[in-house]
């Protein structure tokens with residue numbers, strides 16, 4: 650029988666030196682599902698995504714992706730297998746053009762078909778010769794996600810994708826995420842609860858490094874009242 654979950658995160662704990670940040674965190678993700686993880690600043694959201702993407706080694710616990718344990722693998726192996734992390738810092742290559750930024754990701758993935766990137770983000774086509782440094786926050790975010798969808802990932806981990814973006818762009822991203830999830834399961838960390846309420850099918854709340862709530866009731870998600878748990 651096919652596994653109901655493409656990603657299973659089991660009892661992950663993580664530390665920076667002596668400082669413990671995550672305490673036995675678990676969550677799961679179905680294929681094509683859109684889940685959100687919400688929590689205050691410093692709750693451990695980025696640390697959790699980095700553990701899943703193999704950018705940080707958990708002190709205990711394990712991650713299963715497509716039925717195989719990936720804990721301890723190299724980050725590039727995990728990315729190549731189709732589990733990609735889109736950083737919080739909108740870190741595009743500043744001195745390279747949009748075209749060159751895309752080319753690098755094409756080279757890394759062997760996927761040179763940019764039509765899907767332009768389907769979701771037609772504006773990037775117009776910006777192809779513009780340098781990363783000259784892009785707005787929204788344009789950088791489009792480029793980051795555009796780069797990540799090359800290679801047709803099965804899971805995208807998106808770290809605060811709406812941070813600092815104008816409301817119109819946030820609304821466009823909501824539409825894009827719903828379309829993207831036809832092919833790619835999404836884990837979205839965001840503090841914009843109204844955005845989350847529009848796109849998430851399940852919501853997890855993290856507080857001081859512990860998962861404190863899982864909400865799957867559609868009405869409750871749409872009311873965006875889960876901040877009371879945080």
Ligand SMILES: Nc1ncnc2c1ncn2[C@@H]1O[C@H](COP(=O)(O)OP(=O)(O)OP(=O)(O)O)[C@@H](O)[C@H]1O
Nearest residue numbers: 665668670688689690691692693694695696697737
């Ligand atoms: N590289 C690091 N070295 C030491 N401590 C760190 C490091 N990165 C994060 N921390 C600490 O770990 C805790 C969790 O940080 P993390 O970045 O995971 O939180 P977050 O929920 O993503 O916060 P934000 O909403 O501000 O992005 C915080 O107390 C933070 O100060």
Ligand SMILES: [Mg+2]
Nearest residue numbers: 694695696737
């Ligand atoms: Mg963070």
